[in-house]
Amino acid sequence: MTEQGPVRLGIIGFGVQGGSYASRIQAGDVEGMVLGAVCDIDPQRREAARDLGVPVHDDYRAMLASGEVDAIVTTVPHYLHPEMAIAALESGVHALVEKPAGVYAAQVRELNEVAAAHPELTYAIMFNQRTNPLYRRIKEIVDAGEIGAIRRSSWLITTWYRPQVYYEQSAWRATWGGEGGGVLVNQSPHQLDLWQWICGMPTTVTAKLGFGFRRDIAVEDEATILADYGDGVTGTFITATHDIVGTDRFEILGDKGKIVVDGSARATVTRLDRTEQEISASVPLEQVFSVVTGGEQLYESSTETLEFASQWGGQHVEVLRNFAANIRTGEPLIAPGSDGINGVKLANAAHLSAWLGREVAVDGEDETYLRELNARIRAEGQFPERV
Numbered sequence: 001m002t003e004q005g006p007v008r009l010g011i012i013g014f015g016v017q018g019g020s021y022a023s024r025i026q027a028g029d030v031e032g033m034v035l036g037a038v039c040d041i042d043p044q045r046r047e048a049a050r051d052l053g054v055p056v057h058d059d060y061r062a063m064l065a066s067g068e069v070d071a072i073v074t075t076v077p078h079y080l081h082p083e084m085a086i087a088a089l090e091s092g093v094h095a096l097v098e099k100p101a102g103v104y105a106a107q108v109r110e111l112n113e114v115a116a117a118h119p120e121l122t123y124a125i126m127f128n129q130r131t132n133p134l135y136r137r138i139k140e141i142v143d144a145g146e147i148g149a150i151r152r153s154s155w156l157i158t159t160w161y162r163p164q165v166y167y168e169q170s171a172w173r174a175t176w177g178g179e180g181g182g183v184l185v186n187q188s189p190h191q192l193d194l195w196q197w198i199c200g201m202p203t204t205v206t207a208k209l210g211f212g213f214r215r216d217i218a219v220e221d222e223a224t225i226l227a228d229y230g231d232g233v234t235g236t237f238i239t240a241t242h243d244i245v246g247t248d249r250f251e252i253l254g255d256k257g258k259i260v261v262d263g264s265a266r267a268t269v270t271r272l273d274r275t276e277q278e279i280s281a282s283v284p285l286e287q288v289f290s291v292v293t294g295g296e297q298l299y300e301s302s303t304e305t306l307e308f309a310s311q312w313g314g315q316h317v318e319v320l321r322n323f324a325a326n327i328r329t330g331e332p333l334i335a336p337g338s339d340g341i342n343g344v345k346l347a348n349a350a351h352l353s354a355w356l357g358r359e360v361a362v363d364g365e366d367e368t369y370l371r372e373l374n375a376r377i378r379a380e381g382q383f384p385e386r387v
Contacts, residue, residue, distance in 0.1 A: 009069065010071065015045070024316075036068050071093060073097075079178075100185055127339070130334050132308075151255055154251050177383025184350060208223075227346075268306075346362065
């Protein structure tokens, strides 16, 4: 790649998120990027966008063909992300999709295939939590084997409180046909991504979901997921939108240490001098009582506390900057678009497991998932079925 002029970004969907991006770009906060055009199907939003002083469109395909943009971002309902990103890439325009990459894995897989056929174009996803220095450092520690092989992970993330009125803002919200799910596709995609980014993808999932458990909605407002990685390694992920107190605690147990994260802001890392299996094998019979009652420590360890300044507010800007830098100079992407399918597969597997009451393979059940999803869309009677 060689240095070129600023990337002209086209924003598809001028709602809260799209408007925020436009403001930050216009303020000069995003290095290497300028606002090229805006698109929205809502006349009132288009009128509001005219104050930005850039071309405004009512059809995203017309914007793609206008020559006014080098790249687009999809700040639209989840189902539309793959469709619009595919159209952009096939038009020679770089694409940044919002999270989640889509609602069902089959449509995201199609997007990934199109992106792979256009390696000259940049395809990224707005996983802004990957810019959090705390989680970046934790990933480095895990990848370097500093806590050994992962044996178990657990994330309790219930800081997503949403009152009933939140779901009543729009007819599409919290529906299978309009939004495609609840807390797993709306509030928790960032944590699902971080979980798999750091701990890897499981092979199977068993889940218990609460559909309209504490809210008058069709989709899930609570989820408990048990993930199986093989070789006895497991993980749990628990989330909800009705816990008014809320907890955010992430633990990763390795055979040579442990990481405990509280509030996505502070982590304690314990490193052991040997594996737990080696420590266990070293305990003689005469010391068993002392060991199990906590009276004797048979190993050396070190404890490190990780804490960084809050990154809220700058994370989205950093992903936009990195997206532009990749286009202009080839800077490695923080969040390649192809990674977006992993969180979608986890959410799909959890839904399907809850619907069918059985363990579900994370890969290989796309057709079953889409059939079951369409059955629920059909029952709602508000939106078209998906293909």
